[in-house]
Amino acid sequence: MTTVLFACVHNAGRSQMAAGFFNALADPAQAHGISAGTQPADHVHPEVLQVMREGGIDLGGATPALLTDAVATGVQVLVTMGCGETCPFVPGVERIEWDISDPKGQPLERVRAIRDDLRARVEQLIATHGWQRPEAH
DSSP, X not given: OEEEEEEESSXXXXXXXXXXXXXHHBOTTTEEEEEEESSOOSSOOHHHHHHHHHTTOOOTTOOOOBOOHHHHHTOSEXXXXXXXXXXXXXXXXXXXXXXXXXXXXXXXXXXXXXXXXXXXXXXXXXXXXXXXXXXXX
């Protein structure tokens, strides 16, 4: 089982969306996504909850989590989004940096564009690693 960690600063937007898409689209027998932030917020941004619900994913139960070394050492892939130098360096872990704007306080149309960009990146990550769900027969 591969664990993919999606990390950003507040764990209230980008990383939550990416993990939500990952767990909805990847084969759960092969890979699982988690998310965390270097300075977690108190809650997921309301605009993020709304646009993800529009996309069929309910993040209502998601809570921002602190990105610790203990969290990072249990993963095989680390996808960072904007945490820069504060993101952990984990030896032996595949690290991918996604340059994606923070959706906090953005108009809904901008948050939807960020959501759609993240979905496309997650789909590409899943395809690149062969984590697609088996076809239903």
